[in-house]
Amino acid sequence: MVKIFAKTIVNEKVKKTFKFEIDEDFEIDHFFDYVREICEHFDSPTPVILAKHIRDFIVFSTVTFVKSDFVEKIFFDKLILETYKGI
Numbered sequence: 001m002v003k004i005f006a007k008t009i010v011n012e013k014v015k016k017t018f019k020f021e022i023d024e025d026f027e028i029d030h031f032f033d034y035v036r037e038i039c040e041h042f043d044s045p046t047p048v049i050l051a052k053h054i055r056d057f058i059v060f061s062t063v064t065f066v067k068s069d070f071v072e073k074i075f076f077d078k079l080i081l082e083t084y085k086g087i
Contacts, residue, residue: 005084006078045072
């Protein structure tokens, strides 16, 4: 099961959170789809996903997207995704 905890940051404060869960094993090829669904929940555009983003998520279990990772305008300073082992 893929479980990702997402949060938006504005002025160093957490503004919105979302727990994304999907009943499948983590697939690197589906990472864009996971991020797209999370961004749809926040009514936000999807960021440009680079190899460093995927590497950070796999190695450190967290990835941070900043304004420069988005082509369109966003309403937050950062989007942080983390794996979680919630119940």
